[in-house]
Amino acid sequence: MKNNNLLIIIIVAVVVGIVAFFAGTKYRVSQFAAGNFQNGAFRQRGMMGQGQNFRPVRGDIIGRDDKSITVKLSDGSSKIILFSDKTVYLKSSTGSKDDLKTGDKVMVIGTENSDGSVTAQDVQINPPAIGNFNRAQ
Structure with missing residues (x-):
């Protein structure tokens, strides 16, 4: 039993x-x-940059208008980030460019233009500090 x-x-x-x-x-x-982006996991298209000119940018927003933001990098330089109709804005949930405020930390995935600016594909607001993305590019 x-x-x-x-x-x-x-x-x-x-x-x-x-x-x-x-x-x-x-x-x-x-x-x-x-x-597909929560907890720092980038969507596949964002990680690959669609095969050309993949350029992650990480830093603080120091300027903003309707078509772009300017991000201060850790080395003191800055990078202009251009928005397109296809740009996706992400925080813990999907956001919009209206969520971007001067002083926010961001990480941007996009393609680098010939003038050195970047056309944003994804903009993550207040990104987690993980992996190789701890430093600005």
Whole structure:
């Protein structure tokens, strides 16, 4: 009788563990697919820069108008970031260029133009400090 109870408890524990594992896996996949940018995970197109002139820029916003922001880099230089109709603005949820304020920290993914400015593809507001993105480019 004791052996049967112990066997039933072990089987139930294994089944609960398997169900919890698969439920957790499904939850994580749904969270990544929903955001693709949360917790510092860049969307695939952002990481690759669509194959040309990939240029991450990280720093503080020191100027802003409707078509661009100016970002101060850690080396003291600055970079002009141009917005396009395709620019995506991200914070913990999708934002807009109206969310960009002077003094905010940003990380920008985009293509570098011949004049040294960058046309933004993604602008992350208050990015997490992770990996190689801890330093400005």
